[in-house]
Amino acid sequence: MKINYQLLIFFCFNVVADSISWTLLNKPAIFGNKVSLKCHLTSASLCCDSFALHPVEQIPVEIDVDENHSAVSNITFKTIYPAPVCSALEDVNNISSKLFVKTDKKGMFFTSNILLVYDVSNSCYSSRIILVQCIIGRTTLTIVNSTISCSQAPPTGLIWKPLLLSVVVCLSVILIATTLIYYYRIKWKCLKYCRHTTEQKESNIAMINRVPGTE
Structure with a gap:
């Protein structure tokens, strides 16, 4: 992982000293110029379990209902930390079984794809709220918050x-x-x-x- 010199002080005061080491990539380092540093995690334990990296993607996302009354929402978070823990509700009913979360590690960070596919044909006579939330670190983020009715489907x-x-x-x-x-x-x-x-x-x-x- 390359890091700009200006961020060095921030990381030095926010990580455990025996968990991280640095390698200077461009030598010699000239004062006043930018340098590149490579970060090494030397500890098997997480060094950053008390700060989180939230997604930059726009949330909550809209949910689409097709002509077969399948409600679909799909979003990919390219860089987050730690891995998300997600759940889904239709009003008070737990529909997390219709939620598919695929998370891959990318260096010390994660990439996650969150896909919801749910049949809302029973919602023809009343509106339902579809809610998808993910916990990232200690923060609960709302991924989907949509009211579904038959009128939304062609x-x-x-x-x-x-x-x-x-x-x-x-x-x-x-x-x-x-x-x-x-x-x-x-x-x-x-x-x-x-x-x-x-x-x-x-x-x-x-x-x-x-x-x-x-x-």
Whole structure:
């Protein structure tokens, strides 16, 4: 980790001496010029358990509701300390199982992605408050604070899609029924015509057999 010379005094008075050491990266160091220092954590224990690095990203974030009534919020904190501990509520109901937090260590700091995916279809008849909070160090930060209702989701997906499906099914049934009726009518007419032709032929043969001198 590189650090500007002006920050050296701040760190010297805010860390434990036997937990950190420094290496001068550009030699020789010239008074009045900037220098770069590399920080080494020499202790396995956390040297900075009493100060925190909060995210610079804008919070709380908006929550989006798609046509299937899935409420989604997603934010990534690039540099924070320590790792966040997060929870989610729908009014008073704990929905933390719908919250996905992926945290990776980046040097002595952390990068965290916080994703909420929650079905709010039961909220169609009343508004609900979705609240996501993360504890970073000793501070509780509000990540999401949104009121959700059905009016936020486009109604087309819930109304027009089933209606269109019903129309397609009805038209398919009518088309199949019409085709079968037409087929059986044609077949019935054909059978009737064939029967009539056969009867007429048999009748003609019988008349010929009854005429004298034809034997």
